[in-house]
Amino acid sequence: MAKGDRRCTLIIDLSPCYPDDCRLNCYAERNGVGECIASKVGSTFNCVCTYDC
Numbered sequence: 323m324a325k326g327d328r329r330c331t332l333i334i335d336l337s338p339c340y341p342d343d344c345r346l347n348c349y350a351e352r353n354g355v356g357e358c359i360a361s362k363v364g365s366t367f368n369c370v371c372t373y374d375c
């Protein structure tokens with residue numbers, strides 16, 4: 323399997339999660355796309371970074 327064929331996710335510890343900071347951190351660290359996502363209803367949002375691995 324060549325690099326970039328798989329997608330990986332990484333949770334970046336940003337509390338609270340701000341969408342702009344999440345996107346910038348994810349792009350800077352992994353050249354990926356960051357989104358603030360709650361793992362379950364009512365929980366705090368985490369910055370989830372999706373990138374090619």
